[in-house]
Amino acid sequence: MFSRFKFITARVYLGFTLLLFMVPIVTSVTGQDFYLDLLTRVLILAIAALSLNLMVGFSGMISLGHAAFIGIGAYCVGIPAYYDIHNGFVHLGLAMVCSAVFALITGAICLRTRGLYFIMITLAFAQMLYFTFVSLDEYGADDGLVIYKRSEFAGLLNIENATTLYYTVLAVLLIFFVLLHRLVQARYGRVIIGSKHNEQRMQALGYNTYKYKLVCYVISGTMAGVAGFFLGNFTNYISPEMMDWTHSSELLFMIVIGGTGGVFSPIIGAAVFLLLEEFLSGITIFWHLIFGLILIAMVLFGKGGVHGLLLRWDEKVTNGAGQ
Amino acid sequence: MDWHLLISQMLNGLQLGLLLFLLAAGLTLILGIMDFINLSHGSFYMIGAFFCASLMAITESLIFSIVFAVIGVFAVGALVERFIVRRLYKNDHLDHVLVTFGLILVFDTLAHMIWGSAGRVIPLSDALNGQIEFGGFVIPAYRLLIIVAGLTVAVGLYFLVTRSRLGMLIRAGASNRSMVSALGVNIDRLYLVIFAIGAALAGFAGMLIAPITEASIGMGNEIIIVAFVVVIVGGLGSIKGAFYSAILIGFIDTLGRSYLDDLLKLFISNQSAETAAPALSAMMIYLLMAVVLAFKPQGLFPPGGLNK
16 A cells, blocks of 8 residues: 555655644744644644535535534533533534534435535525524623633543644544545445536436435534534634634635645645635734735636645656656 | 504615615626626625715715715726636636635725724715604604615616616526527626626615615625525526515514514413524524525526526
8 A cells, every 4th residue: 555655645645744743742842832723723624624525525515514513513512511511522422413413404405406506505504503503692692602621531631731632633633534535435435426527327327326425414514523522622712603604615715725636635725724824914914815815816726726736746757757 | 563663673674675685686697697606795795885985085975975986896896807707607616605705805805904994984964864754653764765775776677687688688698698608699798797787786785784884894794695595595597586585585584583582472482482583583594595495496586488
């Protein structure tokens, strides 16, 4: 299996992963705690982007409501914590079950539609959830809830410690990456990729594409729920604003920057997006202008994102070697 | 039951419905004819409000300000179509969503740079600030003006779409896009005009609401989502559908917020009604859209001749 590392793309991704492992070491030596926080956020949103790309990149379902799952995951930390339940296994279990159930119910309805209508109906469900939490006065409504204590894992894991949290998120991210990588290679993955390109043909071959896509939607939503679980713990604060549709668009941006063609690329996309945001916001208060223009330019001219760029580079090298 | 409250809530619903219609009219044409998802349509709503506020500060004439601000937003819309949107018609919906989201960031920041972060008030003359008595009911004069202006534009659009050559092309475009271009119509110019008219209508809506809410950054980003609901419920590319569904959604939203808790109290306990009503009333329009999409995906009033 190591033969694939002769490709530049695979080497870059491997190198990037090794860099991610080094981050806490570097930040603790240099005392730059701020960057550890920033990269923890990168990893958490990378989980969400990775899960969204299973739908967008591999199954062709463009969702504008993915932030809803992040919100569900976060509230599954916040609401139990509000009742003094700090057991992390309960939080994580709830986050996964609730986001999976929400995905199953809404997905079953959303998947009756396609194209533009799918985009709008996923948005509609996210908005419904957003307004539900806005009107829950008990849980802070618009203002949200402060989480005073992070999830406790019975002494096994202390995520109050920033480095531990970082490595925990990184581990989960890599596990999800490997799972999705295997999933896309497996027969199941081939079916959803096939139905992205030609759904009728897959149906003619006897596959119930609706069921395959629904499973894809549920897997993706559950993974995003886990991202929400970490985000709630990381920020120590939850609010309905986490589910705002603008955050769903930001996730779409991350995967497009990384390139929708690869399993790993959304991780790069999340890093580029958040680091660019951090860098630009340090320069001027009007950084959204530059950011917006860069994003527009990336869509107009950056075909295939970082992943596409690396693949083209690989192709050039391979062709060069063959001649 | 308080009849004065009911009447005033119905007028509020009508007002919201008409504003939504102004936003949705352009949006539905852009979606139905160009198959383009324009999230930044709400930015034109904001730009209209700011243009009007600035002109008002110089000229102190509301009519004059509105006329020139509408022309200004039309020009901005035309520029955006010509230099950015036109490149994207052939791309997939994902690119539309991303680029127009980028445009929202750009427009919001430009507004911040030009007009500052505080927002701008549009002062009204005493006559418009007053009230009008109408068979025992007291109605704020400016709200009446919004309703009259909204209805006038709706009627004007109706004649534009049904009676003019441009309207004929628009209707033809909405029902069969490729046939229109096959017949030798200059599609580039048609798209430019439709996009700019849509932008101007959204801008006009922003100008109408600004004296009540004031012009502020990002004011279009919430209402645009509701306008999308209007478009989907009404049927893509259908001006008539956009009108009916805008009024319907304006009423559902306004009346839901004020009467849903009373209605629920008939069926469930007072306490649970008071908890459920706010959530449910905010959700209702999205529920409506989900139901329409699940059972009648082409919308309630699809444009004629669209056999999809």
